[in-house]
Amino acid sequence: MKRTLVALLAGASLFPLAGPPAVAVAPSAARPAASTRYAAARHAALDLVPGIPRSARRPAPGGRQVHIEYVPRSEAGRGARAGRCTRSAGPFQRQAERYLRRRADGRQSAGDCRAIRRFQQTHRIAPATGYAGPVTGAVVRLLRARKDPNRAGHCPVRQERTACVDLDRQVMWVQQAGRVIFDPVPIRSGQPTMETRTGTYRIYLRRRYHISNLYHTPMPFAQFFDRGEAFHGVEDDIYEGLGSHGCVNLTWSDARNLWYLLKKHDLVYVWGRKPSG
Known part of the structure; x- marks a missing residue:
């Protein structure tokens, strides 16, 4: 009898308790180190940095947010000077050319640069030098x-x-009966080692004013759908940083x-993988 009881208790420990927690899941002890290594290596092959330093950024007219493009280190800050067109082809040159209906050869030309600069100016991407970096690529994916x-x-x-929730394109939308009822918008999903989990979920908790008990940061309009992972708003640029927790x-x-729009028990479907760039 005693052996049977011990075996039952040991087996029960293998199964998690039912019900999702209402707070974010703590990362493992190894995560900060892995995240730091990734931060040091981000865009390492291209040596990309924010094109305008934070100290030099100015709000856009009308208070609209400016999205800061990542550019080669040698070109950082160039957007603050008279508009000079870059000669470099960015990692999303071909995608930008295709969207702008130019010859998609992946090579920068004077005409390509002018077209990409106009696109960047229209969509408040700075510096608007025609360099098709990760932010320009993200906006192209959103529009497509x-x-x-x-x-x-x-x-x-x-x-x-x-x-x-499409992690591949970093966009999300809401649909019902095959009809889109909330147009695609940009998202920022989990950073490396803290990736947003894929799968099918339901919203189980909604808190309009929420503060993360792990990171002590505001999570306005939080709608939780998987063990602490939630939709929520941020004040900073959606294209900035390595990603969320x-x-x-x-x-x-x-x-x-x-x-x-959404309510408790609504369906959430997440798939794909966040681009490494």
Whole structure:
């Protein structure tokens, strides 16, 4: 009898307790070191840095946020001077050329640079030097996704509201019965070693004003869907930084609009993998 009881207790310890926690899951002890190594190596092959130092940034007219592009170290700060076109082809040159209906050869020309600069100016990407870096590439992906976000059929088509989170393109939208009811918006998912988990979930907790008990940072319009991972707004640039601690970050206004659309128990479907750049 005693042996049977011991065996049952040992077996029970292998199964997690049911029910998701209402707070973010703490990272493992090894995570900060791995994240630091990644931060040091980010864009190492291209040696990319923010094109405008934080100390030199100015708010855009009307208070609209400016998205800071990552450029070669030799060109950092160039956007603050008279608009000079870069001769360098960025890692997303071909994608930008294709979207702008130019010859997609991946090589920079004077015409390519002028077209990419106009695109950057329109979408508040600085410095607008024509260098197609990660931010320009992200905006191109967002605009292409808005035409038909579920064209590849990755997000399940259900009669109920479904929040579709595409980590590959770093966008999310909401659809219902095959119709998009919340247009694609940019997201920032988990950084390396803290990746946003993929799978099918349901929103289990909503808190309009929430403070992370692990990181002590505001999480406005938080809608939790998987063991502490949530949709929530951020005040900083959605394209800045390595990523979140696992949550799906949105701009403050996008998070607010999503808050008024989704409800508890709504479906959330997450797939893909965040681009390394």
